[in-house]
Amino acid sequence: NVRLLDRLSSRRAVVGTLYLTATHVIFVENGSETRKETWVLHSQISSIEKQATTATGCPLLIRCKNFQVIQLVIPQERDCHDVYISLIRLARPVKYEELYCFSFNPKLDKKEREQGWKLVDLNEEYNRMGVPNNYWQISDVNRDYGVCDSYPTEVYVPKSATAHIIVGSSKFRSRRRFPALSYYCKSNNASICRSSQPLSGFSARCLEDEQMLQAIRKANPGSDFIYVVDTRPKLNAMANRAAGKGYENEDNYSNIKFQFIGIENIHVMRNSLQKMLEVCELKSPSMSDFLWGLENSGWLKHIKAIMDAGIFIAKAVAEEGVSVLVHCSDGWDRTAQVCSVASLLLDPYYRTMKGFMVLIEKDWVSFGHKFNHRYGNLDGDPKEISPVIDQFIECVWQLMEQFPCAFEFNERFLIHIQHHIYSCQFGNFLCNSQKERRELKIKERTYSLWAHLWKNRADYLNPLYRPDHSQSQGTLHPQIAPCNFLYKFWSGMYNRFEKGLHPRQSVTDYLMAVKEETQQLEEELEVLQERLANLQKSQSGNNKVKSKQQDQSKQFGLYTSNNSLANTPQEYSNDLKSFPSRSPSQGDEDSALILTQDNLKSSDPDLSANSDQESGVEDLSCRSPSGGGCLPSEDSGKDSDEAVFLAG
Amino acid sequence: LLRSSQPLTGRNRRRCREDEKILGTILDEGERGFIIDTRSAQAAKQARMSGGGTEPKSSYPQWRRIHRALERGRPLQESFIRLVEACSDPSLTMDRWLARLDSSRWLSHVKAALSTACLAAQCLDREDSKVLVHGAEGTDTTLLVTALAQLILDPSSRSLQGFQGLLEREWIQAGHPFQLRCAHSASSHARGKQEAPIFLLFLDCVWQLSRQFPFSLEFGEELLLTLFDNAYASAYGTFLCNSEKERRLCKVKESTHSLWVWLNQPEEKHKYLNPLYSHNPLVIWPSVEPQSIQLWQGLFLRWIRPSQHLDEAWQEIQRLVEGN
Numbered sequence: 005n006v007r008l009l010d011r012l013s014s015r016r017a018v019v020g021t022l023y024l025t026a027t028h029v030i031f032v033e034n035g036s037e038t039r040k041e042t043w044v045l046h047s048q049i050s051s052i053e054k055q056a057t058t059a060t061g062c063p064l065l066i067r068c069k070n071f072q073v074i075q076l077v078i079p080q081e082r083d084c085h086d087v088y089i090s091l092i093r094l095a096r097p098v099k100y101e102e103l104y105c106f107s108f109n110p111k112l113d114k115k116e117r118e119q120g121w122k123l124v125d126l127n128e129e130y131n132r133m134g135v136p137n138n139y140w141q142i143s144d145v146n147r148d149y150g151v152c153d154s155y156p157t158e159v160y161v162p163k164s165a166t167a168h169i170i171v172g173s174s175k176f177r178s179r180r181r182f183p184a185l186s187y188y189c190k191s192n193n194a195s196i197c198r199s200s201q202p203l204s205g206f207s208a209r210c211l212e213d214e215q216m217l218q219a220i221r222k223a224n225p226g227s228d229f230i231y232v233v234d235t236r237p238k239l240n241a242m243a244n245r246a247a248g249k250g251y252e253n254e255d256n257y258s259n260i261k262f263q264f265i266g267i268e269n270i271h272v273m274r275n276s277l278q279k280m281l282e283v284c285e286l287k288s289p290s291m292s293d294f295l296w297g298l299e300n301s302g303w304l305k306h307i308k309a310i311m312d313a314g315i316f317i318a319k320a321v322a323e324e325g326v327s328v329l330v331h332c333s334d335g336w337d338r339t340a341q342v343c344s345v346a347s348l349l350l351d352p353y354y355r356t357m358k359g360f361m362v363l364i365e366k367d368w369v370s371f372g373h374k375f376n377h378r379y380g381n382l383d384g385d386p387k388e389i390s391p392v393i394d395q396f397i398e399c400v401w402q403l404m405e406q407f408p409c410a411f412e413f414n415e416r417f418l419i420h421i422q423h424h425i426y427s428c429q430f431g432n433f434l435c436n437s438q439k440e441r442r443e444l445k446i447k448e449r450t451y452s453l454w455a456h457l458w459k460n461r462a463d464y465l466n467p468l469y470r471p472d473h474s475q476s477q478g479t480l481h482p483q484i485a486p487c488n489f490l491y492k493f494w495s496g497m498y499n500r501f502e503k504g505l506h507p508r509q510s511v512t513d514y515l516m517a518v519k520e521e522t523q524q525l526e527e528e529l530e531v532l533q534e535r536l537a538n539l540q541k542s543q544s545g546n547n548k549v550k551s552k553q554q555d556q557s558k559q560f561g562l563y564t565s566n567n568s569l570a571n572t573p574q575e576y577s578n579d580l581k582s583f584p585s586r587s588p589s590q591g592d593e594d595s596a597l598i599l600t601q602d603n604l605k606s607s608d609p610d611l612s613a614n615s616d617q618e619s620g621v622e623d624l625s626c627r628s629p630s631g632g633g634c635l636p637s638e639d640s641g642k643d644s645d646e647a648v649f650l651a652g
Numbered sequence: 653l654l655r656s657s658q659p660l661t662g663r664n665r666r667r668c669r670e671d672e673k674i675l676g677t678i679l680d681e682g683e684r685g686f687i688i689d690t691r692s693a694q695a696a697k698q699a700r701m702s703g704g705g706t707e708p709k710s711s712y713p714q715w716r717r718i719h720r721a722l723e724r725g726r727p728l729q730e731s732f733i734r735l736v737e738a739c740s741d742p743s744l745t746m747d748r749w750l751a752r753l754d755s756s757r758w759l760s761h762v763k764a765a766l767s768t769a770c771l772a773a774q775c776l777d778r779e780d781s782k783v784l785v786h787g788a789e790g791t792d793t794t795l796l797v798t799a800l801a802q803l804i805l806d807p808s809s810r811s812l813q814g815f816q817g818l819l820e821r822e823w824i825q826a827g828h829p830f831q832l833r834c835a836h837s838a839s840s841h842a843r844g845k846q847e848a849p850i851f852l853l854f855l856d857c858v859w860q861l862s863r864q865f866p867f868s869l870e871f872g873e874e875l876l877l878t879l880f881d882n883a884y885a886s887a888y889g890t891f892l893c894n895s896e897k898e899r900r901l902c903k904v905k906e907s908t909h910s911l912w913v914w915l916n917q918p919e920e921k922h923k924y925l926n927p928l929y930s931h932n933p934l935v936i937w938p939s940v941e942p943q944s945i946q947l948w949q950g951l952f953l954r955w956i957r958p959s960q961h962l963d964e965a966w967q968e969i970q971r972l973v974e975g976n
Contacts (some may be wrong), residue, residue, distance in 0.1 A: 292754055305746040488744055509867055
């Protein structure tokens with residue numbers, strides 16, 4: 005007898021049963037026909053709020069890291085308390101073994117699991133870039149993580165950087181994160197290197213660190229200086245000097261041009277997201293409430309700052325042919341964001357599906373971004389939590405909106421990646437470093453997300469992408485100024501589960517289906533033409549050809565009429581079935597699922613969406629007398645309430 | 653769906669038997685109707701001081717009145733100007749941009765217009781009730797509501813032909829004073845007294861619908877931009893004058909060409925068609941949540957942001973659909 009409330013209308017509550025398993029919270033609707041299910045992974049739970057008991061019961065609000073918000077009402081306060089306590093414990097695992105990835109079973113054999121992990125190969129990637137070569141070499145100085153435990157075992161360094169220089173430099177860098185190669189531009193030898201802040205304090209120097217930067221400069225004969233980009237606000241960087249850290253002094257390092265690009269720290273970003281989500285939770289906000297709330301959160305301002313940094317670095321590399329060394333404080337947050345945005349702008353390979361996976365593996369996974377701390381795999385310090393990779397993913401989305409033909413993948417790809425960073429269903433984003441992952445034997449005990457996404461890649465394609473299109477060649481040049489208006493609120497992510505807010509039909513899906521059908525038709529045409537040519541030699545068989553052609557056209561005629569069904573907004577839940585190609589990412593909301601271990605393998609995030617697929621339901625009752633906004637929509641029930649009109 | 657202007661109730665609460673009779677006969681025995689007044693309750697009350705007013709309950713017992721204040725006239729013009737200025741100011745930081753977008757209130761007006769049109773549509777479609785819409789003059793916000801409501805309810809107004817018909821009926825013949833509203837300064841500072849971008853607000857709302865229902869309108873953004881251009885400055889006579897009467901007096905039909913004739917030529921028409929269009933027989937209910945209402949970049953940033961990449965995207969879409 006638990007009620008699941010609709011966020012926008014407390015009237016539209018459904019009654020059902022709540023289940024808690026080792027890995028999920030599951031709500032099953034009581035309705036005889038649908039028995040719709042809502043699944044939420046414990047890993048996704050960000051916070052649980054027990055609210056004041058009312059006449060109807062005890063409300064429990066579950067907020068998820070993938071921005072799903074679930075409002076339950078449990079009739080008995082005692083039961084509610086039990087659920088609350090259980091969820092708190094379940095959502096805060098203390099050991100890695102408690103995480104879903106260790107029990108998730110996609111029914112693949114050992115070899116397939118291994119293959120899955122091999123899909124993304126960083127060695128291959130560096131070779132593709134063009135290293136090692138005359139200017140860059142692999143260094144195994146960190147082979148046992150003896151130099152830097154958050155770096156990978158293999159890093160690329162300038163040819164003239166000896167082991168001695170690397171070790172010396174690492175001692176002068178926060179967390180020992182010495183300058184290493186992130187991206188190499190074959191055409192002009194410019195590179196993007198990354199590190200953490202130097203331990204320079206007010207006056208400390210380190211010969212090896214200075215030599216390291218010189219080595220980077222020498223690795224690019226086309227330029228006589230390098231940029232050193234500190235992605236922190238100047239004030240923060242200066243404050244770090246008092247703690248014995250700081251930034252590079254142009255006087256000490258020969259031939260560098262130093263640049264601050266003020267991106268705020270993880271605490272500011274955490275608060276910014278928090279404020280933005282509060283805006284999303286407003287009931288019937290006015291346009292002003294929304295815009296003011298968005299401005300007040302500062303979120304888009306931060307997104308723009310990251311983008312601007314990426315643009316600066318891409319410009320330095322592509323247009324000026326100058327190498328860039330990027331760092332922040334520890335070189336694992338803002339540095340990762342900015343290096344990957346720059347790489348994306350520079351190299352069209354990273355705008356392909358495979359390339360994007362490689363990019364994340366390189367700049368985030370291998371370079372020791374602290375996934376566990378930032379995204380709370382395990383219960384930890386709340387001050388370490390911050391939406392760092394979320395911001396990077398949003399930058400990609402903003403770019404996709406500006407350059408619709410430039411990316412091989414679509415919005416859904418980004419959303420699913422974000423989902424799985426928090427879901428802990430796959431092993432890619434566990435722990436804080438490569439070292440920790442190897443110790444836990446992640447690759448032997450869990451599965452790779454990349455293999456899963458790759459298997460379903462048809463869902464993630466952008467129909468407007470063509471490898472030979474001008475937008476998918478070379479460097480992307482986003483407009484710099486004025487450009488504030490180009491940054492949009494990403495309702496597909498932050499209001500992901502509120503289907504009523506989004507365009508009811510997916511243009512992407514439609515175009516993909518069209519593209520596929522055209523391809524099929526073209527293939528069929530080829531086959532038939534061949535056959536006709538062959539048959540023209542022999543007299544018999546003409547009839548067979550005709551009937552085959554008729555069958556084909558019937559088949560395709562059916563296909564097109566399915567499309568028109570799909571275009572009917574109010575039958576959104578039906579059109580998923582009528583898409584002949586596939587729609588696994590939308591899940592099988594309508595099938596009555598039996599709660600067995602088998603179901604736990606269906607990992608698709610949207611399966612757990614509690615979204616009301618019926619969109620556009622008009623609800624007069626939520627209209628306030630003063631004429632506040634409402635979510636009009638289509639509903640079979642008539643929610644008329646004339647008292648509302650009289651009050652108006 | 654009916655439209656009119658305000659009843660001239662005035663200070664003395666005048667009654668008019670004929671008016672009451674008309675509104676009485678429209679409804680069947682025991683049936684209820686809704687009057688959507690596009691002025692705030694207070695403004696409507698104030699109107700009595702200058703001879704206008706609202707329909708008193710006692711004289712129109714079968715009609716329920718709802719007020720939905722929609723901006724018009726000078727404040728709407730100011731809103732438009734502020735938005736245009738915010739868009740073309742290169743010095744703004746992100747914070748300032750959002751603040752100015754908000755303070756222009758343009759998007760609030762879009763939200764309000766769509767909400768009211770949805771309300772009218774809802775009364776008709778869900779409540780099976782008749783609806784009378786009026787503001788003060790019946791030439792601005794009234795037409796905004798009735799035209800939008802029809803787009804929401806009636807698939808035939810979403811075809812290219814149907815939309816032209818809708819514009820002819822609900823804006824041109826209905827007597828929207830285009831000449832007074834649009835003929836002079838648009839968004840410049842030389843503000844004429846009667847200038848107001850109500851028709852533009854309508855086009856913006858239509859654009860919002862096309863964004864939310866990308867398959868349901870037979871026409872695309874290009875048509876809306878062309879209509880915007882022609883409302884303000886045109887080589888054609890379609891949007892001239894303020895009423896059918898004036899157009900007849902000025903012999904518009906005899907001395908000018910019709911925009912529709914030009915648009916409907918096969919060579920021109922294809923530019924305005926939506927390649928994704930597929931006839932949608934159902935009612936389309938837009939979301940009026942703030943996240944669903946976006947700045948019409950194609951209009952407001954038309955000369956400011958490069959459209960090349962988006963144009964290329966549309967060409968791709970066209971290519972994919974036509975290739976099929």
